[in-house]
Amino acid sequence: MKKKPDASLKGKKPVNKAKTKTLVYRNPSHIHNKLKRSEMYGKYLQQKRKAKDEQKKIREEQLGEDVQKPVPKTIDNTREVEPTSVLENDLEVAADEADDEFAPYFDDDVKPKILITTRPRPSQNVFYFIADLQMLIPNLEFYPRQSYSIKEICQFAINRDYTHLIVLSEKSKVCNGFTISHLQKHHDTGLAGPTAFFKVSNVVTAKNIPKHGKATSHIPELNLHGFGTRLGHRVGRILGSLFPHQAQFQGRQVVTFHNQRDYIFVRHHRYIFNEKKKEEKKSKEAKKDEGPPVKARLQELGPRFSLKLRWVQEGIFDTMHGEYEWFHKRKEMDTSRRKFHL
Amino acid sequence: MRIVTGDECGLLKECLPSLAKKKSAKTVDESKKSNIIVDEGIRRINNGERSCRRRGIVALTWTNTEEDREFSSLHLDGSVEVWERGHFDEDFGNYRFSRKFDNIFGDVVGDGGLDPMKRPLGFSQYSIEGKSMICAANTEGKVVLLDPTLENNQTANAVRSSFTVFQGSNNKSTKLGVTYPLASSMSVDEANHYVAMGGKERETVLWDLNTSQQVWKAKNLPPDAQTLLQPQVWPTAISFLKNSVFSNADGNIMAVGSAHNEVRIYDIRVKDAQAIRRPFAVTPFGLIEHRVTALCQSNAHTLVVGDAAGYLNAVDLRKLGKKARVKKSITTTVGSQGRFVGPVGSVQSVVKHYDSPVIAAVGLDRMLRVYDSENRKELACMYLKQRLKCVLVGRERMARGDDDSIVSENEGDIDQEDVVDDYVDSDLEGSVNENNEDDDDDDDGDDHSGSQDSQELSESESDIESEENSSASDDEDDAPPSGKRRKQ
Numbered sequence: 001m002k003k004k005p006d007a008s009l010k011g012k013k014p015v016n017k018a019k020t021k022t023l024v025y026r027n028p029s030h031i032h033n034k035l036k037r038s039e040m041y042g043k044y045l046q047q048k049r050k051a052k053d054e055q056k057k058i059r060e061e062q063l064g065e066d067v068q069k070p071v072p073k074t075i076d077n078t079r080e081v082e083p084t085s086v087l088e089n090d091l092e093v094a095a096d097e098a099d100d101e102f103a104p105y106f107d108d109d110v111k112p113k114i115l116i117t118t119r120p121r122p123s124q125n126v127f128y129f130i131a132d133l134q135m136l137i138p139n140l141e142f143y144p145r146q147s148y149s150i151k152e153i154c155q156f157a158i159n160r161d162y163t164h165l166i167v168l169s170e171k172s173k174v175c176n177g178f179t180i181s182h183l184q185k186h187h188d189t190g191l192a193g194p195t196a197f198f199k200v201s202n203v204v205t206a207k208n209i210p211k212h213g214k215a216t217s218h219i220p221e222l223n224l225h226g227f228g229t230r231l232g233h234r235v236g237r238i239l240g241s242l243f244p245h246q247a248q249f250q251g252r253q254v255v256t257f258h259n260q261r262d263y264i265f266v267r268h269h270r271y272i273f274n275e276k277k278k279e280e281k282k283s284k285e286a287k288k289d290e291g292p293p294v295k296a297r298l299q300e301l302g303p304r305f306s307l308k309l310r311w312v313q314e315g316i317f318d319t320m321h322g323e324y325e326w327f328h329k330r331k332e333m334d335t336s337r338r339k340f341h342l
Numbered sequence: 343m344r345i346v347t348g349d350e351c352g353l354l355k356e357c358l359p360s361l362a363k364k365k366s367a368k369t370v371d372e373s374k375k376s377n378i379i380v381d382e383g384i385r386r387i388n389n390g391e392r393s394c395r396r397r398g399i400v401a402l403t404w405t406n407t408e409e410d411r412e413f414s415s416l417h418l419d420g421s422v423e424v425w426e427r428g429h430f431d432e433d434f435g436n437y438r439f440s441r442k443f444d445n446i447f448g449d450v451v452g453d454g455g456l457d458p459m460k461r462p463l464g465f466s467q468y469s470i471e472g473k474s475m476i477c478a479a480n481t482e483g484k485v486v487l488l489d490p491t492l493e494n495n496q497t498a499n500a501v502r503s504s505f506t507v508f509q510g511s512n513n514k515s516t517k518l519g520v521t522y523p524l525a526s527s528m529s530v531d532e533a534n535h536y537v538a539m540g541g542k543e544r545e546t547v548l549w550d551l552n553t554s555q556q557v558w559k560a561k562n563l564p565p566d567a568q569t570l571l572q573p574q575v576w577p578t579a580i581s582f583l584k585n586s587v588f589s590n591a592d593g594n595i596m597a598v599g600s601a602h603n604e605v606r607i608y609d610i611r612v613k614d615a616q617a618i619r620r621p622f623a624v625t626p627f628g629l630i631e632h633r634v635t636a637l638c639q640s641n642a643h644t645l646v647v648g649d650a651a652g653y654l655n656a657v658d659l660r661k662l663g664k665k666a667r668v669k670k671s672i673t674t675t676v677g678s679q680g681r682f683v684g685p686v687g688s689v690q691s692v693v694k695h696y697d698s699p700v701i702a703a704v705g706l707d708r709m710l711r712v713y714d715s716e717n718r719k720e721l722a723c724m725y726l727k728q729r730l731k732c733v734l735v736g737r738e739r740m741a742r743g744d745d746d747s748i749v750s751e752n753e754g755d756i757d758q759e760d761v762v763d764d765y766v767d768s769d770l771e772g773s774v775n776e777n778n779e780d781d782d783d784d785d786d787g788d789d790h791s792g793s794q795d796s797q798e799l800s801e802s803e804s805d806i807e808s809e810e811n812s813s814a815s816d817d818e819d820d821a822p823p824s825g826k827r828r829k830q
Contacts, residue, residue, distance in 0.1 A: 084727075151520070188456060190456050190458035314706060325729065326707060
């Protein structure tokens with residue numbers, strides 16, 4: 001007996017299913033077969049994308065030429081207003097900074113001389129990090145900690161005319177703390193300068209950076225970016241005072257302290273300028289921006305790490321009797337995701 | 343309420359918390375950024391002077407509290423400046439430089455760097471036989487009594503007497519080669535004319551200002567049973583408590599905060615036969631976690647303790663025991679009434695308003711904070727751009743706007759007249775009003791400033807009344823309907 005086609009198909013012509021496109025309207029998560037489901041999901045995403053592009057075209061044609069891409073809201077954009085932000089023309093703050101402990105370094109009257117040490121019995125990784133830091137910060141000298149207390153070390157350093165002391169602390173063979181203490185006394189008040197403690201994270205030594213370069217002993221330029229509030233200025237000045245302020249431009253090296261969302265990213269680069277060749281193409285109208293005529297390329301040198309400020313103390317390092325200028329109290333201060341202090 | 347602050351760069355600022363901008367957590371908008379910082383509640387007093395750390399302010403004190411008329415400031419270079427406000431100055435920001443006394447300790451030579459061993463420590467005003475005097479001390483232990491009413495630049499005449507407290511102390515406190523100054527805190531007892539001073543490993547001593555003699559010296563607690571050592575001593579904040587629960591007469595009790603994280607309360611009845619030299623109360627170990635930097639009495643039994651990491655604790659004096667080491671289960675809770683949440687940096691000075699329960703705290707985090715001392719809520723927080731060292735709170739209550747919840751309507755309102763209106767028939771209204779106006783003129787003629795005050799106050803009061811009436815009416819509307827519903 002010849003097989004008759006199904007009754008429901010009466011009057012319908014046969015259709016080649018391979019040539020027709022099935023439109024997937026809903027998320028194919030209901031399909032139990034994994035192979036089929038993944039296939040349908042791929043098609044679903046493609047169609048979604050296509051529909052979005054068509055909508056965009058229609059919108060652009062309707063609105064005309066000057067359609068601006070809407071700026072997405074990020075945490076940086078929607079940051080809470082800090083009353084302590086420093087405005088450009090604030091005379092009071094400028095006067096204060098002209099008179100503070102770091103003014104001589106920024107005016108290049110005093111050259112920094114820095115002593116770095118670690119916790120007693122450091123691990124091997126910290127030595128590599130210190131070697132990299134010596135390429136990053138000029139005039140950095142390492143002394144082994146042995147078992148002296150930090151106060152004793154401060155005293156020895158002052159006796160030998162060091163201006164700053166850096167102490168690295170670590171946990172589980174990874175460097176996790178960075179204390180900077182300014183040892184020299186203020187010319188007016190006669191008091192030694194502030195101490196700041198940072199938490200260190202994401203330490204990558206130069207060896208581990210792909211295509212890294214080798215730093216030379218030229219004095220690098222300094223780039224302090226993103227320090228907006230009063231506290232930010234203070235921290236920026238502490239970090240900036242580690243470097244001599246007579247950059248040797250032939251070395252083409254730059255150290256960047258970039259503050260974003262209270263994390264300070266420290267990077268060391270060598271830059272080179274490339275001029276773009278002028279192409280004469282009068283016929284073709286340039287659709288995209290041609291770009292600036294001179295471009296800078298960067299090669300990363302030296303270590304890469306991030307810092308987060310934990311506290312700033314007045315005077316030399318003294319956890320027992322010191323007075324804090326700023327102390328991070330997590331429960332009181334981190335009340336909102338959009339509130340940053342630096 | 344008028345608040346005067348002094349900072350480490352030598353700037354004096356007058357603040358009115360009622361005019362401070364309200365906190366609004368808005369997002370940063372480039373166009374709005376310029377509007378953030380201009381704070382109408384702050385006016386700089388010494389505008390003419392260049393800011394310089396050498397002229398940093400160490401202490402402030404009122405020398406004439408009538409209408410907050412006059413105060414003086416002690417600077418890092420050893421000079422005392424007096425600032426006054428005119429009689430009819432109603433606006434704020436009107437303090438003017440009046441006179442100056444240079445180099446009261448005789449230490450500063452030329453324009454060179456200041457010796458950190460000889461810095462001015464603090465000063466305070468006291469009155470003797472109706473005459474106001476200032477007692478100032480420096481970190482070497484030198485105490486100078488100054489007459490602030492003399493004319494400008496007469497330092498030699500103004501300094502009435504001076505004496506050195508830690509005399510004959512050749513062994514300066516040194517540890518690891520670091521030399522600490524002899525004296526690290528001072529305070530003046532206005533009632534009994536004493537000055538108290540203490541230093542690192544030097545117990546608090548009381549000297550009489552009139553006789554320049556030592557009258558009392560504190561004694562340390564007995565040695566600890568485990569370590570066989572007496573607890574270390576380093577007074578960093580001293581405060582005389584008035585009208586406390588323990589005093590018989592005014593000014594018998596002294597609170598001393600030390601850098602070793604504790605506050606001790608002493609009984610200083612020196613005039614009695616037996617002087618008690620040991621503290622009768624100590625804060626328990628663990629209550630205060632950092633060095634004590636400021637003390638303030640907030641009421642008869644509560645002491646506000648500010649420490650170096652920005653913690654402001656309210657401590658109940660009645661609950662403190664004699665021993666610092668108490669049972670582990672009650673450590674940090676004995677005596678603690680709670681914390682004033684807010685400061686992030688070392689609290690340099692805490693001051694209470696003369697009679698209302700309002701406290702102003704100022705610190706190295708560059709903020710002035712005003713709290714209600716009873717429920718520890720923050721009333722105002724003002725950003726003052728510099729690291730603040732000292733604060734003064736005026737007695738006058740200027741604008742009504744700020745402390746509505748605390749200060750009751752008619753408190754302290756002497757000039758408010760009780761206007762008693764007779765029952766007035768609407769027909770006779772015109773004539774009766776004219777009569778009332780005449781009466782007002784007669785009264786106003788006497789005290790020009792007083793009437794202005796009452797007018798100002800009555801205006802703001804009427805605003806408040808209208809607000810309160812509207813809120814009250816809202817409540818009334820809400821309450822009865824629900825009551826009715828429940829009944830049904």
